[in-house]
Amino acid sequence: MGGQSSQLGPMLFFALNEYNLPYPPPLSGPIHPIVVHFVIATVVFSVLCDSIAYFTRQRSLANVAWWNLLVASVAIIIAIFFGQVEAGLANPTAAGGEQVLGQHMTLGWILPVLLLGLALWRALLRNKLGNVSTDFPRQVSMPYLGAGFALVGLVFYQTFLGTMLVWSYGVHIRPVVEATRTGDVTTGSQP
Amino acid sequence: MNSVIDNLGLDLYLNGLPYLVPIHPTLVHFTIGLFLLAFLFDVIGALYVFAKPLMGKLAPGRAVFFDLGWWNLVGSATFTFATVAFGFFEMFLAQPPAAEVSAWGLSASRTMLIHGVGGTIILFLLVLLAVWRGCQRYQWRVNQPRQVQIPYLFAAAVTAGMIVVQGEMGAHLSTDFGIHNTTVNGLRLQKERGEAVSIDQLPDPFNPPRQSNPTGAEP
Numbered sequence: 001m002g003g004q005s006s007q008l009g010p011m012l013f014f015a016l017n018e019y020n021l022p023y024p025p026p027l028s029g030p031i032h033p034i035v036v037h038f039v040i041a042t043v044v045f046s047v048l049c050d051s052i053a054y055f056t057r058q059r060s061l062a063n064v065a066w067w068n069l070l071v072a073s074v075a076i077i078i079a080i081f082f083g084q085v086e087a088g089l090a091n092p093t094a095a096g097g098e099q100v101l102g103q104h105m106t107l108g109w110i111l112p113v114l115l116l117g118l119a120l121w122r123a124l125l126r127n128k129l130g131n132v133s134t135d136f137p138r139q140v141s142m143p144y145l146g147a148g149f150a151l152v153g154l155v156f157y158q159t160f161l162g163t164m165l166v167w168s169y170g171v172h173i174r175p176v177v178e179a180t181r182t183g184d185v186t187t188g189s190q191p
Numbered sequence: 192m193n194s195v196i197d198n199l200g201l202d203l204y205l206n207g208l209p210y211l212v213p214i215h216p217t218l219v220h221f222t223i224g225l226f227l228l229a230f231l232f233d234v235i236g237a238l239y240v241f242a243k244p245l246m247g248k249l250a251p252g253r254a255v256f257f258d259l260g261w262w263n264l265v266g267s268a269t270f271t272f273a274t275v276a277f278g279f280f281e282m283f284l285a286q287p288p289a290a291e292v293s294a295w296g297l298s299a300s301r302t303m304l305i306h307g308v309g310g311t312i313i314l315f316l317l318v319l320l321a322v323w324r325g326c327q328r329y330q331w332r333v334n335q336p337r338q339v340q341i342p343y344l345f346a347a348a349v350t351a352g353m354i355v356v357q358g359e360m361g362a363h364l365s366t367d368f369g370i371h372n373t374t375v376n377g378l379r380l381q382k383e384r385g386e387a388v389s390i391d392q393l394p395d396p397f398n399p400p401r402q403s404n405p406t407g408a409e410p
Contacts, residue, residue: 029366041224045266060258163212170374174367
C-alpha cells in the first residue's frame, strides 16, 4: 500500500515525508490528532457544564457550555479536512485495520451533522429559555441533556477508533511507514 | 529490565499494556484542549475593546469570555491529574527503543524522561494558575472590567508554550518511537525472533496473544 509512495518524489509540493504525509517542514507528523483536541474536550466539557448548570442554575456554566459547543462545531470541520487528507494516505496494516479506518471515517461524517444539530437545538433553547427572566432559568432541557450524553458517547467511541488506528495499526507511525516502504524493519534495539 | 513491573504480574497485550490501547493519549485531549482555549478566551476578554468590533452584532458580553477562561482552566487542571497518573503508569510499562532518535535528536528514553518531568511540572503549574485565577475572579478583581491581571496572562502564555513543547514530545514518543504500539511491537518481535518480517502477518489487536513479556526477550 505505502510501497508506491516513494515513487511520487517528482511531485515536489506533495512529496511524502517519513510519516507518509504531504506536510512540508517544519510540519511533519499528523495534524488531525491535534485538531481533535478541540472537538473532544469541548463537546464533553460542554455537556458536563450544562448538566451541572441544569441543577445549580449557574449562568457562567451555561455560557461555557454554549461557547464550547460553538468552538467544537468549527473545530470539527477542520478536523474532517485533515482527517480526510491523512486517511487517504493511511497505511493500515494488520487484519482489521481497514475496517476500523472505514468506521472512523463513516462516523467522522455523521458526527458533524449530529454536532451541528445539537448546537442548533442549544441555540433555540438558549433563545427561548435563556433570556426571559433576571432570575436565571435553565437554558437546556432533560431531552437535550440526554442527546448531549449520547453524542458524548459517540465522540468517545470515535476517539477510541482513532486511538486504535494509531496505537493498534500504526497509521502514520514512522517505523511502520518505513517497514511498509522498504519491506524491511529497522525498528527496535538493533542487534 | 522492568523488574518492578514484572513483579506486578500484569497480563500484558502485545502493546505492553494490560488494556487494548493507551489511555493517556485520550486524557491529553482535555488537558491541552481546555487549557489552550481557556488562555485564548482570557486573552480575548482582556483585549475586549479590540475584539468586540470584530465580532459585530454577535459579540457576547465581556464577562462571558472570563467565564470561559475560568471554567475551562478548572476543567483542564482537574483532568490533568488523571492525565499525569495514566502517563506515569504507561511510562513505567514502556519499552523505549535504544538506537533511534526523535526529530529533535533525543533518544526515546531521554524524551520520556523529559516528558514525565515536564508533565509533573505542568500539572503543578495548572493547579497554581487555577488558584491564582480563582483569587482574581472571586476576590481581587470582582468589580474590575478586566478580570485577569497582565502577569497572569504572561504566566499562562509560558505554560501554554510548555504544553505545546510537551505535546510535541508526546507525538515523538508515539509517531517516531512507536511506544505502546501494537504494530511496531509486532514488527520488533518478528525481527528479534529472527522470523521473516511481514507486515501482513501481524496479530489482530482485537484478539492479541496475551503475554507478560511482549518483546519475547529471554527471561
